[in-house]
Amino acid sequence: MTRSRGNSARVVDAFVGEYASGKTEVSINRALDLSREFGTVTLLDLDTEEPVYTVRSVKPVLEERGLEVVALDADRVFGLGEAGVTVTAEMLGVLSRTGHIVIDVGYGVHGAAALNLVEGIEDEPQIRIYCVVNARRPMTSTPELIASYLESLDPCDFIVNNTHLGNETSLEVILDGIRTVTRASEITGIPVAAVSVAASVVERLRLAERDLGAPLWSLELFMVGSPRL
Amino acid sequence: MADEQKVAKAWRSETKPHRFCPGCGHGIILKGLADVIDELGIHGQGVFACDIGCSLLSWDFFNLDSVQTHHGRTIPVVVGMKRVRPDLAVIAYLGDGGGYSIGLQHLISSAVRNDPITVILANNTLYAMTGGQMAPTTLIGQKTGTTPYGRSAEDTGSPFMGPEIVAAAAGDAAYVARGSVTKFAELKQILKKALLNQVQRSGFSFVEFLSSCPTNWRTKPADTLKFVNEDMAAVFPLKEHRVPEDLGVDG
Amino acid sequence: MGVIQGTQRQFMTGNEVVAWAALAAGAQAMFGYPITPQNEIMHYWTRLAPEHGLRFLQTEDELSAGFATIGAALAGSLVFCATAGPGNVLMQEPISMAEMMRVPAVWVIQQRGGPSTATVIYSQQETRLTCFGGNGEGLRIVYSTSSHQDLFDYVIKALWAAWEFRFPAFVLGDGYQAKMREPVTLYDPESAGVNLPSVEPILKPEGVPSVDREPVHLRNTFNIEEELMDVLMGHIRDYLDMSSRVVESEEHPCEDPEVLVVAHGVVWRSAREAVSVLRDQGIKAGGFRPITLRPFPEESLRAAAEKVKLTVVVESAYGQLESMVRDRLYGLKVPVRSLLKPGVGVTAEEIVDSVIQFSKEV
Numbered sequence: 091m092t093r094s095r096g097n098s099a100r101v102v103d104a105f106v107g108e109y110a111s112g113k114t115e116v117s118i119n120r121a122l123d124l125s126r127e128f129g130t131v132t133l134l135d136l137d138t139e140e141p142v143y144t145v146r147s148v149k150p151v152l153e154e155r156g157l158e159v160v161a162l163d164a165d166r167v168f169g170l171g172e173a174g175v176t177v178t179a180e181m182l183g184v185l186s187r188t189g190h191i192v193i194d195v196g197y198g199v200h201g202a203a204a205l206n207l208v209e210g211i212e213d214e215p216q217i218r219i220y221c222v223v224n225a226r227r228p229m230t231s232t233p234e235l236i237a238s239y240l241e242s243l244d245p246c247d248f249i250v251n252n253t254h255l256g257n258e259t260s261l262e263v264i265l266d267g268i269r270t271v272t273r274a275s276e277i278t279g280i281p282v283a284a285v286s287v288a289a290s291v292v293e294r295l296r297l298a299e300r301d302l303g304a305p306l307w308s309l310e311l312f313m314v315g316s317p318r319l
Numbered sequence: 320m321a322d323e324q325k326v327a328k329a330w331r332s333e334t335k336p337h338r339f340c341p342g343c344g345h346g347i348i349l350k351g352l353a354d355v356i357d358e359l360g361i362h363g364q365g366v367f368a369c370d371i372g373c374s375l376l377s378w379d380f381f382n383l384d385s386v387q388t389h390h391g392r393t394i395p396v397v398v399g400m401k402r403v404r405p406d407l408a409v410i411a412y413l414g415d416g417g418g419y420s421i422g423l424q425h426l427i428s429s430a431v432r433n434d435p436i437t438v439i440l441a442n443n444t445l446y447a448m449t450g451g452q453m454a455p456t457t458l459i460g461q462k463t464g465t466t467p468y469g470r471s472a473e474d475t476g477s478p479f480m481g482p483e484i485v486a487a488a489a490g491d492a493a494y495v496a497r498g499s500v501t502k503f504a505e506l507k508q509i510l511k512k513a514l515l516n517q518v519q520r521s522g523f524s525f526v527e528f529l530s531s532c533p534t535n536w537r538t539k540p541a542d543t544l545k546f547v548n549e550d551m552a553a554v555f556p557l558k559e560h561r562v563p564e565d566l567g568v569d570g
Numbered sequence: 571m572g573v574i575q576g577t578q579r580q581f582m583t584g585n586e587v588v589a590w591a592a593l594a595a596g597a598q599a600m601f602g603y604p605i606t607p608q609n610e611i612m613h614y615w616t617r618l619a620p621e622h623g624l625r626f627l628q629t630e631d632e633l634s635a636g637f638a639t640i641g642a643a644l645a646g647s648l649v650f651c652a653t654a655g656p657g658n659v660l661m662q663e664p665i666s667m668a669e670m671m672r673v674p675a676v677w678v679i680q681q682r683g684g685p686s687t688a689t690v691i692y693s694q695q696e697t698r699l700t701c702f703g704g705n706g707e708g709l710r711i712v713y714s715t716s717s718h719q720d721l722f723d724y725v726i727k728a729l730w731a732a733w734e735f736r737f738p739a740f741v742l743g744d745g746y747q748a749k750m751r752e753p754v755t756l757y758d759p760e761s762a763g764v765n766l767p768s769v770e771p772i773l774k775p776e777g778v779p780s781v782d783r784e785p786v787h788l789r790n791t792f793n794i795e796e797e798l799m800d801v802l803m804g805h806i807r808d809y810l811d812m813s814s815r816v817v818e819s820e821e822h823p824c825e826d827p828e829v830l831v832v833a834h835g836v837v838w839r840s841a842r843e844a845v846s847v848l849r850d851q852g853i854k855a856g857g858f859r860p861i862t863l864r865p866f867p868e869e870s871l872r873a874a875a876e877k878v879k880l881t882v883v884v885e886s887a888y889g890q891l892e893s894m895v896r897d898r899l900y901g902l903k904v905p906v907r908s909l910l911k912p913g914v915g916v917t918a919e920e921i922v923d924s925v926i927q928f929s930k931e932v
């Protein structure tokens with residue numbers, strides 16, 4: 091069930107998922123991949139809850155890599171979690187831009203409904219919603235839990251299997267994750283679009299040589315280290 | 320050859336565009352307040368105090384001396400100011416969290432004392448900035464960060480009726496009302512009376528405005544307005560609960 | 571039968587770990603009020619609540635959250651509370667009651683910048699407040715965690731210790747730990763042989779008062795100074811008696827150390843790394859980490875400091891840990907210097923540079 095994009099249609103990919111599932115890392119990498127292939131890509135930071143670990147914190151780095159990044163500037167974020175992770179008209183109007191668009195939706199009890207804030211989203215024919223899942227997180231650690239999460243909180247078009255255990259990610263973690271997420275995909279009928287893995291792990295475990303049941307997205311990590319604004 | 324914009328003196332251009340989200344009710348209330356301060360000619364006396372939460376983003380909104388206080392403690396701060404400087408026109412600006420939860424005792428106590436202050440509260444049914452937790456005014460069934468399955472009346476009671484309760488606590492000298500950011504003309508009238516009651520009659524004023532938070536409600540503009548005008552207004556009636564007889568309002 | 575089957579290595583944020591640890595220990599209730607950066611503890615607790623029959627109430631403010639926690643503990647519930655920053659300041663009122671009335675309640679503190687509202691991010695500026703914040707003698711058990719594994723282990727331990735020794739117990743984390751993501755092993759404490767809290771009602775145990783048993787009458791008001799002192803000294807004796815069972819510290823020792831780096835909480839991570847770097851550079855550094863800040867591991871610290879020529883205290887506060895260290899090292903000749911960065915994280919490089927600089931000066 092892949093929506094056909096047509097030749098000239100642009101990409102609008104939105105990433106939702108559990109808290110700390112890896113949405114931001116995956117969206118950044120997706121945006122960079124698209125920009126290598128297609129040119130102008132805008133990455134929108136739609137996280138209104140977390141003060142740290144968002145696209146905003148690495149905006150300058152990403153802009154240097156050629157991405158257009160729409161996020162609150164750190165100096166406009168006043169008082170942070172107390173009073174200031176707001177959205178701007180520029181953020182909400184992102185679909186009016188030309189070129190491809192990747193949206194990091196952020197977390198919250200309303201899940202993918204956060205996309206309602208983006209003007210014109212309901213008329214956007216190319217929108218594809220990916221739910222990022224890390225099967226090594228307690229709330230999404232079994233096929234049943236993942237299926238129930240996909241259905242209740244974050245209805246989506248695709249799953250991105252981002253199962254990992256930080257710097258302890260082993261082959262077993264990856265393969266186990268694939269088994270778990272594949273089963274969840276079978277239960278819900280939502281296909282797995284990709285298995286995303288940190289580039290260093292891909293290299294260490296030689297994952298490119300394996301059949302992981304879905305395309306492999308190799309991730310360059312940006313969200314590492316101490317929390318930054 | 321720039322257009323000469325008529326902007327209220329109290330409105331501080333240097334801090335515009337403001338930091339509120341598009342569609343946020345705060346911007347509307349504060350603009351109304353700036354207009355009314357000018358219309359009443361009290362720019363020279365006004366002092367503005369805000370709470371913690373999204374109301375905090377108003378700390379440099381006006382060309383008024385302003386102070387950001389602690390969560391729920393804005394009222395005691397302006398009470399202290401007014402006690403020693405009765406010439407000031409003091410304004411306490413709160414959200415529903417600061418006003419009806421942690422600061423509720425101060426709101427009631429001040430109403431009972433008939434402190435000559437003006438308290439303005441923006442009600443958006445949740446603790447917006449800390450991640451959208453439940454607030455006293457969260458509607459039944461509404462999902463929030465601490466009511467992930469929807470608010471239950473059995474567990475946490477019904478939505479808090481602020482002006483109704485404050486009106487009961489306050490006396491005849493108070494002005495207490497509820498308006499909405501979707502009704503701007505009435506909003507300004509309410510603000511005008513709330514300020515006049517302080518500067519003309521040294522009485523206590525408390526006004527609540529139904530306010531919008533599309534960012535945390537995750538609603539499109541039409542649904543945002545619907546939530547305010549239909550869902551919220553059905554629970555929180557728009558009316559003036561206490562109007563002192565001799566409160567005069569110039570045109 | 572634990573909530574957690576077997577052991578599971580999971581990738582989590584600190585706040586979630588706290589909720590899961592409390593659940594694993596058998597905690598039944600949580601009270602709280604929104605304040606960054608601990609909100610996710612409440613978010614996860616409320617998500618887990620229906621399945622595990624947990625109780626939760628978001629109260630009107632921190633004062634009521636603290637007093638409700640006390641009420642629940644008195645009623646015999648394994649209960650905890652969480653807060654940060656200005657909320658921690660408000661909590662000192664109920665905590666003082668818990669100290670004097672020996673209420674077994676647990677608070678998780680995720681420190682943020684202070685004083686007052688300041689930042690929502692991080693600091694170690696609530697160290698003194700959490701240890702001594704009330705109008706009393708600091709009869710508290712305070713664990714300072716430096717990793718998610720610590721958060722898991724010590725939330726369970728704090729719940730046990732509060733009930734075992736009947737003093738309010740604290741897990742002192744911070745905004746970085748709350749938000750950081752790292753692997754952690756979740757386990758069932760019972761299966762792991764870890765002490766589980768033994769809980770019983772303090773008010774309304776079995777039986778009808780004055781019929782089956784004497785009524786329980788609790789108070790904390792005294793008429794005469796001497797009476798207060800008697801009661802208080804009883805508590806203090808209990809506190810001192812339990813200290814040796816509770817006190818904990820960790821060292822990153824080396825042979826013939828010349829410099830001792832002292833840090834707690836998340837700064838210990840950088841301190842450990844700095845000590846290794848210094849050794850590689852030929853400087854004989856050792857590290858000392860108090861795990862319990864109350865009771866403070868004075869004996870172990872003195873033993874470690876006696877051997878060295880310089881002690882360097884590092885913290886994200888302006889002297890809160892330093893004063894505790896100086897106080898405990900009184901009488902020793904070793905010079906004490908400090909790297910103080912209130913509200914800001916400290917890197918290993920900064921510690922290495924400081925130690926080298928101080929070594930030249932001393």
